[in-house]
Amino acid sequence: MVNYRYLGNSGLKISEITYGNWLTHGSQVENDIATACVHAALDAGITSFDTADVYANTKAEQVLGDALKGQRRESLEIFTKVYWPTGPGGPNDVGLSRKHIMESINGSLKRLGTDYVDLYQAHRYDTETPLEETMQAFADVVRQGKALYIGVSEWTADQIREGVKLARELGFQLISSQPQYSMLWRVIEEEVVPASKEVGVSQIVWSPIAQGVLTGKYVPGQPLPEGSRATDDKGGARMIQRFMRDDVLERVQLLRPVADELGLTMAQLAVAWVLQNDNVAAAIVGASRPEQVAENVKASGVEIPAELMATIDEVLGDVVERDPGRTAENAPKTRPV
Structure with missing residues (x-):
């Protein structure tokens, strides 16, 4: 069963394995399979579920809401x-303006079938809306009881500091950051993690298995596994492309002895690795089959000895991306249309 951790400087506990439906619900897998995956997560002790209005253009929220019906809220x-374009893509169907936040939270609650969300997150930083406007809107969402806590995703260290400062002035809690983080993608370690510790924010990390690359199923010189993320033309193949280099895939294969020594699968090793970071509250895992959920949960509570953490660093060497500037570099400079 899964362990639980406090989220940021708050009294909220979440499951350190959190179920996410970014690339699956409403797009890659059928609704009955998605529901089975959610029920497998519940059976394994997962209590935390992550989604977004943009996933499958709002369909993922609906699927998750339906799958959770009948559970004790x-x-x-x-x-x-909230942030990315939703709906027909009108001029105000995107961003972190007061208008879009207020309309988006109402839509999300309706689709999820709940009166409130535990955590409402700014999916990116909006360069075209004053941060004061965004934070005031979030404060009002919290005061209206529509969200209990506020978080952000893929914000820089400075943006997190300023967001927390304004949140405190306005009387609500900004407690989480949701960045990409894995053995191969460590760009948050130099700046985002220290800033987050400083202001009482913790990480809920996405893609801890590097979109499946760290499972070891992609072998240099061999055909791509049928039905894998790398063959998905609905967005999966594009997202995984940065890791699909022979030098990366070769190094990943060398991690097998480490996983074997710990009695873990490669996927479990990858999830357990991100949870060794004491600023990480949870690793988000997705699934296209219920059994994947049960397997990923086995990473909860695993302690990787320091010598094996060092071995992982030696094996991966210079294929690891560490540049802290990649957070800002990958952020939208203007609102997407």
């Missing part, structure tokens, strides 16, 4: 996000 932590 107080026993769940439901997270969603």
Whole structure:
């Protein structure tokens, strides 16, 4: 069963393995399979579920809401996000303006079938809306009881500091950051993690298995596995491309002895690795089959000895991306249309 951790400087506990439906619900897998995956997560002790209004253009929220019907709401932590374009893509169907936030939270609650979300996250930083406007809107969402806590995703260290400062002035809690983080993608370690520790924010990390690359199923010189993320033309193949280099894939294969020594699969090793970081509250895992959920949960509570953590660093060497500037570099400079 899964362990639980406090989220940021708050009294909220979440499951350190959090179920996410970014690339699956409403797009890659059928609704009955998605529901089976959610029920497998619940059976494994997962209580935290992460989604976003943009996933499958709002369909993922609907699928998650349907899958959670009948569950005791107080026993769940439901997270969603706002920023990216949704709906028909009108001029105000995007960003972190007061208008878009207020309309988006109402839409998300309706689709999720709940009166409130436990965590409402700014999916990216909006360069075209004053941060004061965004934070005031979030404060009002919290005061209206529509969200209990506020978080952000892929914000820089300075943006997190300023967001927390304004949140405190306005009387609500900004407690989480949701960045990409894995053995191969460590760009948060130099700046985002220290800033987060400084202001009482913790990480809920996405893609801890590097979109499946760290499972070891992609072998240099061999055909791509049928039905894998790298063959998905609905967005998966594009997202995984940065890791699909022979030098990366070769190094990943060398991690097998480490996983074997710990009695873990490669995927479990990858999830357990991100949870060794004491600023990480949870690793988000997705699934296209219920059994994947049960397997990923086995990473909860695993302690990787320091010598094996060092071995992982030696094996991966210079294929690891560490540049802290990649957070800002990958952020939208203007609102997407």
